[in-house]
Amino acid sequence: MWEAYSSIRQRYSRISLQEERELIAHAQKGSQKKAEELVLRHIGFVIFRIHKKAFPAYVRRFGEDLLSQSILILYDKVKSYDLGYKDKGGHPKPVRFVSYIWKRIDGFIIDSLTKEIEREKQQESPDWERFDHEDQPAQHPMEDATIGSL
Numbered sequence: 001m002w003e004a005y006s007s008i009r010q011r012y013s014r015i016s017l018q019e020e021r022e023l024i025a026h027a028q029k030g031s032q033k034k035a036e037e038l039v040l041r042h043i044g045f046v047i048f049r050i051h052k053k054a055f056p057a058y059v060r061r062f063g064e065d066l067l068s069q070s071i072l073i074l075y076d077k078v079k080s081y082d083l084g085y086k087d088k089g090g091h092p093k094p095v096r097f098v099s100y101i102w103k104r105i106d107g108f109i110i111d112s113l114t115k116e117i118e119r120e121k122q123q124e125s126p127d128w129e130r131f132d133h134e135d136q137p138a139q140h141p142m143e144d145a146t147i148g149s150l
């Protein structure tokens with residue numbers, strides 16, 4: 001699966017902060033081509049985070065889904081990136097796009113894997129309604145008694 005993305009990672013190498021900010025500015029003005037280029041340049045980072053956060057067995061099982069959904073997150077983050085961000089002192093503070101997205105990507109990976117694991121646990125748990133209740137032993141008479149009737 002990851003072989004298909006290795007050519008993308010080789011073709012779209014890392015760029016400078018200035019080039020990155022120019023791509024973001026054009027993408028925010030509506031250039032779909034610039035948004036796609038920015039996302040393609042960060043696929044390697046997303047793949048790295050998936051491998052960093054997930055056990056290899058989960059990467060094999062859910063890696064493609066995590067990557068495809070992460071790409072949608074990248075497009076959303078391009079729109080919300082603040083090119084005019086300033087520090088507490090009011091000075092311009094340019095932030096690399098990977099610094100802006102990494103917590104969101106990591107959180108998404110963890111949340112998605114948690115949901116998948118929970119879904120699998122629910123499928124593995126026995127369905128107690130399938131069992132015939134007549135086969136179960138009768139309750140002890142004292143179990144039905146209330147405190148007031150004792």
